[in-house]
Structure formats: structure tokens, C-alpha cells
Amino acid sequence: MESIDAGKSDLAAARPAVETYVPGSTADFERLYRNTYRRILGTLITLVRDQATAEDCAQETFERAYRSWGAWKPDAPAEAWLHRIAINVAISDRRHQRLRQAGELVRRLGRPPHGPDPSVMAERSDLVRAMKKLPTKQAAALVLRHYHGYSNREIAAALGVPEQTVASRLAAARKQLQAVLPR
Amino acid sequence: MNDFESEIEHELRRVLGQLDNAPVPPRRTVRSQSTRMRALVGGAGAALTLKVLSGVAVAAAAVTMAGATTTGSLDPTVWGQQVKERVADCKAKLADGQHGIGDCVSSFASQHGRDVASAARQHGQDNPNAHGGNPNADDHAKDKVHPTPRGRSGVEPEPTDAAGGHPPVRVTPQP
Numbered sequence: 001m002e003s004i005d006a007g008k009s010d011l012a013a014a015r016p017a018v019e020t021y022v023p024g025s026t027a028d029f030e031r032l033y034r035n036t037y038r039r040i041l042g043t044l045i046t047l048v049r050d051q052a053t054a055e056d057c058a059q060e061t062f063e064r065a066y067r068s069w070g071a072w073k074p075d076a077p078a079e080a081w082l083h084r085i086a087i088n089v090a091i092s093d094r095r096h097q098r099l100r101q102a103g104e105l106v107r108r109l110g111r112p113p114h115g116p117d118p119s120v121m122a123e124r125s126d127l128v129r130a131m132k133k134l135p136t137k138q139a140a141a142l143v144l145r146h147y148h149g150y151s152n153r154e155i156a157a158a159l160g161v162p163e164q165t166v167a168s169r170l171a172a173a174r175k176q177l178q179a180v181l182p183r
Numbered sequence: 184m185n186d187f188e189s190e191i192e193h194e195l196r197r198v199l200g201q202l203d204n205a206p207v208p209p210r211r212t213v214r215s216q217s218t219r220m221r222a223l224v225g226g227a228g229a230a231l232t233l234k235v236l237s238g239v240a241v242a243a244a245a246v247t248m249a250g251a252t253t254t255g256s257l258d259p260t261v262w263g264q265q266v267k268e269r270v271a272d273c274k275a276k277l278a279d280g281q282h283g284i285g286d287c288v289s290s291f292a293s294q295h296g297r298d299v300a301s302a303a304r305q306h307g308q309d310n311p312n313a314h315g316g317n318p319n320a321d322d323h324a325k326d327k328v329h330p331t332p333r334g335r336s337g338v339e340p341e342p343t344d345a346a347g348g349h350p351p352v353r354v355t356p357q358p
Contacts, residue, residue, distance in 0.1 A: 045202075062211070125198045146192040
């Protein structure tokens, strides 16, 4: 398999500077929320069914994170920790997707219209649609790598899996996408 | 990075990059444990608790009334005494060398059940207001099984199963 880290793009450089947070501090958690919400939502949009679900999952992610905020260890980036939680939330959501279909429909119908919705773009994208059909962990590895610009090592640390597992997931995801996406 | 990976990266940036300008909604607040407990105790939780307690109370009342119907008395010792006597009778009737009084006692029990159920049905037909139509229970107190608990002192007499206060039991000897 090719070396994935070798051709790493400038995405990592585009990532926001790592901020420091004090575990247990409500003010710091609010700051973390403001700094990372969009990126967590971006990840979730590629993993779950639609924008409403992604927003729900993002809020659920921050709720879970807040409950563990006092025990968070600053030796790992807070955003990576949040991504790990978000991916677990997305996995749970996929499991319960069918049960929530009725509620989602009601919520979507009740949603007031507003400006251009990024989710519309996402839902029209062949790539994003194909990613939603991938196993969640594979899709998550892909978005962390190619949207957030994490290295395989950083993804492995964030997800708590060996680096080789990340590489395998990425390879499997790319293979699957190549098979289904129009060239 | 090969072309395909570049395409993935470009497409993800094109699609998700629009989120960079999207507003950040207010954070959903986490409900504390105490809030959850209050929600359980109040509101829907209270309604549920009330339903459960009501169900338990109704079930207990049904069991009590079923016992009263079976024995003809709220006092289970009355029925116990009758069974004891019946067992003694059955033993006495056994001929030398015979064993087993099961059939004898069983027939007594089933006959007793039929008699009491019949009396209860008759009582219900005779008293159309027996289920709450008339709050003045003294009008037909003589026909009803008295629900006063044991050991309660007061004007009302202790419920007993004195002779004549219970439907007669016909005991048919086994052939």
C-alpha cells in the first residue's frame, strides 16, 4: 500500500492553531464549542443521513463531551477527542436511524426556510452520498484525513486504534468509492 | 497523493467548506441528574407513578375480593377450619384398609366454590346499586360480606362466619 502520509496536503497547515483549554471549565468548554462546532458538524454531515441528523448528533457530541469535560486530559488535542465522541455518536445514530425516521420528518417539515444550506450541497454531492453508504469508521477516517487534514497517526490517536487500522480503513474506503463514483 | 485522493479532498472542501461561514447555534444545555430526577418525580413521571400505584391497589383489592368470594368470608381462617373438619370427616369415613382422601376433599372444595359463586351472583342481581349507586351501604349490609378489617374496634361488629351467616354447604358422600 502506498504511503498515505507522504503526500499530505496543506490541510494540516490550514487547521486552526491548537488552543489550550482547562478541563472542567465551563467558559473553556464554551470556547471549545464555538471553535470546533462547524468542523464537528462537517464530519457528521458525511457520516449521517442528513443535515438535521448531523446537527442533532453534533449537539449530542457536545453534551457527551461536557459530561466528561472534567475528566478530559489535555495531553491530546480537544478537537480530536471531540471527533472520537462524534464518530461514536454517528455510529449509534446509524443503528437507531430507522426508529427516528418519523421524528426527523416532522422536524424537517417544521424547519423554517433560511439561506443557502450547506447540507443541500452535501446531499447533492456524489462523494458525500457515497461516503454515507460506507461503514461509519471508514468514512470517518476519510473525512478526518481529507477534510480535516489529520495524519494517520493523529487519526489513530484520536480514535484509539492502531495506525495500521487507520490505513486499512482508508484503503478500503477509497477502493469502495472508486468502484461507485463516476470518473 | 494520487489524483483520486486529490479529487476527494477537493470535493470535501467544496462541499463542507461552506460550513465555515455558517452560524454556530447555541449549545444545547446538558440536563443535570437532579433535573432529570425532578422530571421523573413531576410531570409525566408523576403520572406514571400514580398509574403504577393505582394498578397495585386495584390488584390487591381484586385478590382480597376473590378470596372473600371463594371462602364466603374475608377471614381465611374460616375456610381453613372448614377444610380441616372436612378432612377429619373424610378420614373417618375411610373403610379399613383404604387409603387416600383426595377425592373426598376435592369434591367438597369444588362444591363449596360453586355454592359461593352462585350466592355472589344472586347477591349482585338483587342489589343493582351494589357497585356504587347508593352510598348508603346499610340498606343491604345484611347481604354483603362486611369489609371491616380484623382487629378493628368500633361500632361495627367483627366479621365472623357464624352459623347461618354463610351459605349452607351440602356434602355429598362419595360412592
